[in-house]
Amino acid sequence: MVLRFEDKEYVLEKELIEIDETTAIPEEYDAYKKHYDDATKVACIMVATMSPKLQRYYEDYWPFNMNKDLMKKYHKRACQETFEVFKSPMACKMKDGDFVVSHVQRMQHYIERLVKINVNFDEELAIDMVLNLLPNCCGQFILIYHLSNTEQTLAQLHNLLQTTEAGLKGKSISSTTTSALVLAIR
Known part of the structure; x- marks a missing residue:
């Protein structure tokens, strides 16, 4: 500088x-x-x-x-570090029963680490990574999210998932949660 x-x-x-x-x-x-x-x-x-x-x-x-x-x-050494940091979120597939909010926070942490080591990362790619690593039971939510054509940031997606999950009083992801997530996007 x-x-x-x-x-x-x-x-x-x-x-x-x-x-x-x-x-x-x-x-x-x-x-x-x-x-x-x-x-x-x-x-x-x-x-x-x-x-x-x-x-x-x-x-x-x-x-x-x-x-x-x-x-x-x-x-x-820097290339190896970039590879290791990039590999971490890809191995972070959310499991059924885990909380969405903690998953998104973990993914945001990985993305921030990638940005710190100068990996060019746009918001859309970050959102796609988070959505891709949600469990299969969130498939309907992901489909509705993509069909809604609303431009959102990763923080807005996180807030949407957090609000939806809080509305369910801390329940873990299930088919009921997925329905609630779909309603929240609409």
Whole structure:
């Protein structure tokens, strides 16, 4: 964020190439000098935010090379983390007898974790995931929900399910609950 604010992000993507100061034209020298100064500041910021072990390792790196090396070392781990976080909600199928509200809250938590690790997740996909992981007894509710053509957010769906479930005085999902859910959507 600091780099973006200070317009210095380019030093992570553009390698600093040494120039011959004696033969360089003034514009080339000025561009090199600006890049050199910006890269020096960015390198200091990057190293200052690292653990002492990484500081010692990267203290002589330019930002472009540091970024490239860090991506090579940690990108695979980040991909594995994304996979594990994405896999969690998919294995979270709600069982007959469970409460809808707790299921939706659990799904919202998983979706928030995915958003935090920069997985692009639109509201419609999140709603579809929640609905897909409801038990079979909610099939009529899901059908009516999709046929109603009402644009709702995940929070609104959660409130709808919570209101319906509260109206049934805490009973678990059953065919009676499904009928009540269908009425709530209408």
